[in-house]
Structure formats: C-alpha cells, structure tokens
Amino acid sequence: SQTIHQWPATLVQPVGSPLSLECTVEGTSNPNLYWYRQAAGRGLQLLFYSVGIGQISSEVPQNLSASRPQDRQFILSSKKLLLSDSGFYLCAWKGGNTQYFGPGTRLTVL
Amino acid sequence: AQSVTQLGSHVSVSEGALVLLRCNYSSSVPPYLFWYVQYPNQGLQLLLKYTTGATLVKGINGFEAEFKKSETSFHLTKPSAHMSDAAEYFCAVSPSGNTGKLIFGQGTTLQVKP
Numbered sequence: 001s002q003t004i005h006q007w008p009a010t011l012v013q014p015v016g017s018p019l020s021l022e023c024t025v026e027g028t029s030n031p032n033l034y035w036y037r038q039a040a041g042r043g044l045q046l047l048f049y050s051v052g053i054g055q056i057s058s059e060v061p062q063n064l065s066a067s068r069p070q071d072r073q074f075i076l077s078s079k080k081l082l083l084s085d086s087g088f089y090l091c092a093w094k095g096g097n098t099q100y101f102g103p104g105t106r107l108t109v110l
Numbered sequence: 111a112q113s114v115t116q117l118g119s120h121v122s123v124s125e126g127a128l129v130l131l132r133c134n135y136s137s138s139v140p141p142y143l144f145w146y147v148q149y150p151n152q153g154l155q156l157l158l159k160y161t162t163g164a165t166l167v168k169g170i171n172g173f174e175a176e177f178k179k180s181e182t183s184f185h186l187t188k189p190s191a192h193m194s195d196a197a198e199y200f201c202a203v204s205p206s207g208n209t210g211k212l213i214f215g216q217g218t219t220l221q222v223k224p
Contacts, residue, residue, distance in 0.1 A: 006153075032210050043216040044154075044200065059211075090153055094210040097142055097161055101153035 002027035006091050006102040013109055019064075019078040021105050023091030026072065032094035033074040035066055038104075039087040050074060081109045112137045114203050116215035124223050129173075129188040131218050133201030136182060142204040143184040144212065145175055149197045157199075160184065171195070196222045 003026045013019060025031055035047040046059045048066035056066050063082060067075045074091060086109045092099040117132040135141060142161050146154040158169025165177040175186045184201060201215040 034211075044214045046211060049211060088151075092154075097204065097210065098144070098156060098159060099210065099212055100156065101146075103153045104151070106151065 002093070002095060002100070004091060004093055004100060004102040006089075006105050008105060009103065010106045011108070013081050013107065015083055015109055016080045019076070019081050019085070019107070021076040021089055021091075021107070023074040023076075023102055024072055025074075025093045028072070028093065028095060030071055033068065034092040034094070034099065035074065035076050036090040036092065037087045038090060044090070047076070083109050085109050112141070112203055112205050112213050114201050114213055114215035116199075116201050116218050118218055119216065120219045120221065122221040122223060123191045125193055126190050129186070129191045129195065129220065131186040131199050131201075131220065133175075133184045133186065133215060134182055135184065135201070135203045137203055137205070139205070140179075143175075143177060144202040144204070145169065145173070145184075145186050146200045146202065147171075147197050148200065148217075154200065157186070191220075191222045193222050193224065196220055 005024050032051050034049045036044045038044050050056050050068045053068055064078050089105045091102040113136045115134045144159045145157040147157050148154050157173050158167045160167050160177045168174045173188045175184050177184050198217050198219050200217050202212040204212050
C-alpha cells in the first residue's frame with residue numbers, strides 16, 4: 001500500500017532563516033506531487049505541483065521554492081523565511097483521480 | 111475559472127441530529143468532486159468522491175453526498191451526528207487534465223454538541 005511521509009512534524013524558525021521541508025511517498029512510482037499551505041483561518045492554497053522528476057510548476061509567486069530530486073521525493077524550501085510563511089504545510093500525491101495527503105508540517109516563523 | 115463555495119464556515123448540530131454541509135461549484139466541464147475531513151493538526155482524509163456514474167456517493171463514517179448537476183451542488187450529509195464527527199470539512203473540485211490539481215472551498219467547521 002502507499003504511504004506518504006512528511007518531516008518534520010513541527011518547526012519553529014526565526015524570520016530570515018532558511019527552510020527545508022521534505023515529503024516522500026512509498027508504494028507508488030512517478031506520482032504527481034503537490035505542496036499546499038493552510039494559513040490560520042484560511043483554506044488550502046496550492047503552492048507547487050510536480051508531474052515528474054525535475055518538473056515543478058509554481059502556482060503562487062512567493063519566496064518559496066520546490067524541488068523534486070527523486071521520483072518520490074518532494075522538497076519545499078526557502079532561503080529567508082517571512083512571518084507570513086507561518087502555516088500548516090501539506091504534501092499530497094495523486095493516485096488515479098484522487099489526491100492523498102500527508103500528515104503535515106506545522107511551521108511557526110517568529 | 112472553476113471555483114468551490116462552501117456555505118457556512120461554521121455549522122453546529124446536536125449529537126444524533128442530521129448533518130448537512132453545503133458545497134456548490136462552478137465548472138465548465140464535468141468535474142470530479144471530493145469531500146475531505148481534517149482533524150486538528152492532521153492531514154486531510156478522503157471522505158468520498160464523485161467521478162462518474164451514480165450521483166449518490168457513499169463514503170466513510172456514514173457520510174454520503176449527492177451530485178446534482180442542475181444545481182451545481184455536492185452537499186455532504188450524515189443522518190446522525192457523532193461527537194467524533196467534529197472536524198473541518200473541505201469540498202474540492204478537480205479540473206480536467208493530467209495535473210490533477212484540486213480547487214478547495216474555504217472549509218466548514220462542524221461542531222457537535224452533546
């Protein structure tokens with residue numbers, strides 16, 4: 001069966017520090033992968049998606065970036081965090097016509 | 111552009127009462143429709159989905175939803191609420207295409223009172 005992992009589960013970072021969040025999927029190959037952000041009191045915002053290794057599409061201009069160095073690995077990064085980057089970050093993979101979500105990473109920028 | 115509207119950001123029901131969470135969408139093509147549930151500090155869990163075929167879709171935990179094309183709606187219902195149903199619920203629509211991107215509604219927080 002397929003599983004999706006995200007780490008870390010929680011992260012507290014100072015403004016201006018770098019960020020790296022990792023997402024990995026097991027039990028499937030060449031999945032579409034997605035990064036979402038859920039800010040407090042707001043819905044889910046699609047940040048990036050990838051249909052294959054090295055293929056990244058950005059949905060919202062911001063100071064975040066994404067990379068897909070391996071088939072089942074999706075990384076969300078930032079060189080300098082802003083206060084507004086705080087939120088709950090969710091990774092998802094697409095199986096058939098359905099997206100399945102990871103457990104999320106709670107990021108607090110102070 | 112496709113969009114999803116969930117009517118009511120907060121819904122409160124008594125335990126044992128009917129749950130009705132409303133979702134309307136706009137789409138220029140036949141959509142795929144989804145309901146997800148999110149418990150605090152957790153990821154989203156798929157409740158049910160409509161792709162093709164029968165318009166009444168049954169999901170997990172006793173939930174069901176009916177796709178009504180004429181009303182562009184996909185409302186979520188459960189006959190009898192349990193305390194464990196308290197969570198946030200998201201309706202989503204999938205535009206056509208291989209990217210499989212989802213467009214989410216703003217979510218509805220369901221409160222269940224004893």
